[in-house]
Amino acid sequence: MPIGNAQPSVRPVPSGRTDGAAAEAGGRRRGAGSRHLRGGSRAERLAPYVLVAPAILIIVVLRLYPLLLGVNFSFTGDGERNGTTVGIDNYLELLDDSLFRTALGNVGLLVLLLPVAVAIPGLLATFIYLRVPGHRFYRSVYFFPAVLSPVIVGAIFNLLLAFDGPVNAVLGAVGISPVDWLGNPDVAMFVVVGVHIWATFGMALVVFLAGFATLDAALLDAARVDGASLVQVIRHVIIPGLSRTIAFVAVTTMVGMLTSMFGLLYVMTSGGPEGSTYLPEYYIWIQQGQMNRPALASAASTVLFVIMLVVGLLQVKLLRRAGGED
Template identity: 85%
Template sequence: MAAQSLSAVDAAVPASTAGVTSARRNRRGSRAERLAPLVLLAPAILIIVGLRLWPLVLGVNFSFTGDGDRNGVAVGLDNYLTLLGDPLFRTALRNVGLLVLLLPVAVAIPGLLATFIYLKVPGHRLYRGVYFFPAVLSPVIVGAIFNLLLAFDGPLNALLGGLGLGPVDWLGDPDVAIFAVVGVHVWATFGMALVVFLAGFATLDSSLLDAAKVDGASLTQTIWHVIIPSLSRTIQFVFVTTMIGMLTSMFGLVYVMTSGGPEGSTYLPEYYVWIQQGQLNQPALASAASTVLFLIMLVVGLAQVAVLRRAGKEE
């Protein structure tokens, strides 16, 4: 963020300098004119190259070396082959795929709730505050709270027992645990998306809603034919930010709620990187996993930027 505003300043400064110097039109001036942009851009370029690109290259380079006895020795693609052969890493990638599949749900929930608030359901002022509240809690606290709620002998299972349903081992059943963790993540973060949706609603043309009302449209028809088309840019933006949130900030929840278990079913690439580097002392393998994660993020990020750009043109 900081670097972006920096480069914005850098871009603005040479332009104005160029204006001043070109007015003078002498030889010294034209030389300064040639150098000025380079000098002014240098800090930003140095920061980007020195602190971002160069470490990135080192990291990728490091992923082609070995661990333990082979520390520092070039091993080619060995680490990547190890990753491919590791069922745990494959689970982690599969879970990334699952997150992408669950994305529409994660977007629909805040969208729907924001709609209700916008349509002024009774108590909407209260809900607006309450929905946002979890967004200010750290993942560790959220994880600890839900560890208690979802424990095998916890309140949720007691409630199910009261209804005559068998207990579910929310965090101990490999088929359920990942959904429990994602569900908690959505609960903890949808407040942000809700605020974005509400901001989008503020720009909505209320005469369209009135017209729909006059024409006798039902609630679902109003949402489908009026609200969703009007909010398409907001929805796309929420898609992008929610995806980023899911891929980059679930470590805390996984760490606190399941430790990657049960049976390794809630592993995510980030968690895998951490285990390999910190617990199993295999930094080069962790580096390879980081590189794979980086590539995934790059593809997802570029695709999303493309979507956003197209949406911008449509407007």
């Protein structure tokens, strides 16, 4: 045969060897991929704990540890018994103190007035959300008191509510006898709480407006089409839709009432008249700052913490039940 027509011989490669190499390479790739996925999933599981670790550390060091120290200190004595263990003597003394019992009674009054403190910013936020005329102006006006110092607010209302002040002058002009707003033990606490609500509801208003941003507008439109009144819309659409927001505002408002009224009490009444405006935080300051009884103040602080914890948990539970949540 001519040499030019000769065909080069090709030796076939066994198919088993090629398939085995390909399978081995694919196995290596799959193994590397599975290890990569396992490593990625492990990192994803650990990422939330790494992110919250600094916050948890700060809470433990600056909150939890001092709290435990305060609870431990409440079982020690004051004065001649300073540093010695006295058991529950401080707590028994609190129960025998009429001022502390008055402070606890005023805590009950705050709980009764809490729905008013939550309803006011809630209703105002509803009107702003529904865009009543002038809603932009009202939003600014309602929030303005929240930026004022409690000392300034207290001084302003001391002038307004003085026995010969503008409020009594207006009442006298319409034939109503003047009221001793800050000197009557039956009235003073209501006045201080009312001033506190006026000065702080701006923050709750902002929270409610943020909650309205998550509300389904289609439900409001459907309610309007069905001819629902404003009261029916609030009861059947807005309140169920904002149950979580209401729970948050209720808890934060109650905590603010229990822990943020010292400035108003100090400026407006100084705990008077006749101790009628005492709250636990003011009692704690008196015992620590004036009576030099830090152990008794620690016991009162522990009682205040337990009250806030119990009231907060009960509020959340009741509001969740009202909102139809488990």
